[in-house]
Amino acid sequence: MQVICCVCHKTKKHNGWAKQAAQAGGQLSHGYCPQCYQQMMERVENFFAMNGCRKSA
Numbered sequence: 001m002q003v004i005c006c007v008c009h010k011t012k013k014h015n016g017w018a019k020q021a022a023q024a025g026g027q028l029s030h031g032y033c034p035q036c037y038q039q040m041m042e043r044v045e046n047f048f049a050m051n052g053c054r055k056s057a
């Protein structure tokens with residue numbers, strides 16, 4: 001099973017993440033590479049900071 005980053009489309013190799021097309025026929029799992037994961041987390045934090053804590057009614 002290969003993991004592909006759904007943001008930058010890098011695929012995970014044993015020695016790290018490489019910008020390379022995933023092999024055809026293999027099972028793909030979409031995820032985040034460490035870089036995009038970090039960016040995603042920063043965006044999420046910014047989103048909550050901008051919107052404040054949402055209080056459910």
Ligand SMILES: [Zn+2]
Pocket residue numbers: 005006007008009010032033034035036037
């Ligand atoms: Zn990525």
